[in-house]
Amino acid sequence: MSKIGPITYLKTNLTITVHHLNNSRSQRILWLLEELGLEYEVKRYERNPATMLAPDSLRQVHPLGKSPVITDGELTLAESGAIVEYLVERYGDGRLSPLVGTSERLRYTYWLHYAEGSAMPPLVMQLVFNQVEQQSPFFLRPVAKVITGKVREAYLQPQISQQLNYMKAELKQRTWFASDEFSAADIQMSFPLEAAASQSNFNEDHPQLKTFLERIHARSAFQKALERGGAYDFA
Numbered sequence: 001m002s003k004i005g006p007i008t009y010l011k012t013n014l015t016i017t018v019h020h021l022n023n024s025r026s027q028r029i030l031w032l033l034e035e036l037g038l039e040y041e042v043k044r045y046e047r048n049p050a051t052m053l054a055p056d057s058l059r060q061v062h063p064l065g066k067s068p069v070i071t072d073g074e075l076t077l078a079e080s081g082a083i084v085e086y087l088v089e090r091y092g093d094g095r096l097s098p099l100v101g102t103s104e105r106l107r108y109t110y111w112l113h114y115a116e117g118s119a120m121p122p123l124v125m126q127l128v129f130n131q132v133e134q135q136s137p138f139f140l141r142p143v144a145k146v147i148t149g150k151v152r153e154a155y156l157q158p159q160i161s162q163q164l165n166y167m168k169a170e171l172k173q174r175t176w177f178a179s180d181e182f183s184a185a186d187i188q189m190s191f192p193l194e195a196a197a198s199q200s201n202f203n204e205d206h207p208q209l210k211t212f213l214e215r216i217h218a219r220s221a222f223q224k225a226l227e228r229g230g231a232y233d234f235a
Contacts, residue, residue, distance in 0.1 A: 015039055015040060015041050016033065016038060016039070016040040016041070016070055016071070016072045016087075017040065017041045017042075017043055017070060017071045017072075018030055018033070018040055018041070018042050018043070018068065018069075018070050019043050019045065019058060019061050019062075019067055019068065019069040019070070019071070020042050020043065020044055020045065020067060020068070020229055021045045021046075021047065021054050021058070021066075021067030021068075022044070022045070022046055022047060022229075022230060022231060022232075023047065023231070023232060023233050023234065024047075024054075024067045024068070025067065025068055025080045025191050026067040026068030026069075026080075026229075027191070027225065027226075027229050027232050027234075027235075028068070028080060028084070028187050028188065028190055028191055029068045029070060029080070029083055029084070029087075030042065030225035030228055030229045031187055031190070031221060031222050031225040032084060032087055032088075032096075032184060032187050033087070033225075034221035034222070034224045034225045034228075035095075035096060035184075035187070035219075035221040036087065036088075036091050036092060036095065036096070038087075038091055042228050042229065044230065045057065045058055045067065054066055054067055061076065062076060062078045064078065066078065068080055068083055070083055070087075072086075079116075080115075080116060080188065080191075081112050081113060081115070081116060081188060084112060084184050084187065084188055085112065087184075088184045092184075096182070096183050096184040096187075097183055097184055098178055098179055098181070098183065104178050104179040104181075105178075107177070107178045107179065107185070108177075108178035108179075108183055108184075108185045111177045111178060111185035111186075111188065111189055112184070112185050112188050114189075115188045115189050115191070115192050116188075118163065119163055119167075119189070119192035119196075120191075120192050120195070122155075122156050122159040122160050122163065123160065123192060123195045123196060123199070125156055126152065126156050126160065126199060127195075160196065160199075160200075163192075163196075164196060164200075164205075164206055164209065165206075167189075167193070167208075167209060168206050168208045168209055171208040171209065171211075171212055172208055177189050186212075186216065187216075190213075190216055191234070193209055193212065193213055194213065194234035194235065195234065196209075197209070197210070197213060197234075198233070198234055217235055222235075
């Protein structure tokens with residue numbers, strides 16, 4: 001079966017395999033599988049300590065060489081949002097997603113896409129700029145710091161603050177992102193908030209976001225996923 005193209009759902013006794021990169025978005029997939037109570041295997045990959053990039057061996061699983069990637073029978077599927085939708089649709093039996101046709105379902109779909117489409121880009125840019133500062137040659141570091149500082153001040157910090165304030169306002173209206181019921185959208189939203197929390201202090205400015213992280217980290221399925229996935233700095 002092709003790695004890209006229409007998906008045909010076939011009954012299979014094969015175990016789902018998560019190709020798991022340490023300290024990455026793939027932790028969400030382990031958590032989702034635990035919430036669904038599914039059997040799965042974990043194949044671990046470690047980042048290059050110098051570049052923090054995924055190893056080349058991941059390209060043997062998917063051409064882009066990024067995580068998460070799952071295999072399920074003959075299917076190989078990448079991208080967090082696509083994986084979440086696939087697992088919930090195929091194995092959820094109505095769990096972790098609101099009913100089709102409801103306003104909650106529309107919000108659910110929105111947050112599944114918002115997590116990577118809007119929330120993560122400025123956070124990733126911030127991380128890249130941090131790496132530029134740290135890895136620049138010593139004699140260029142002051143110049144790099146001035147340039148990255150101006151971009152942070154003029155663009156990144158305002159963007160990140162806007163996103164966090166928006167998420168905070170949404171969580172003031174309901175317990176979870178899609179509705180008052182926990183859903184896979186909350187699993188998808190976990191990584192942007194964990195990444196943001198690692199770069200700032202939620203205690204005073206964003207208590208709703210801090211509470212959200214405390215609630216998800218306390219879930220038994222989240223804790224089991226940590227046991228399966230290994231060290232995860234964002235928790």
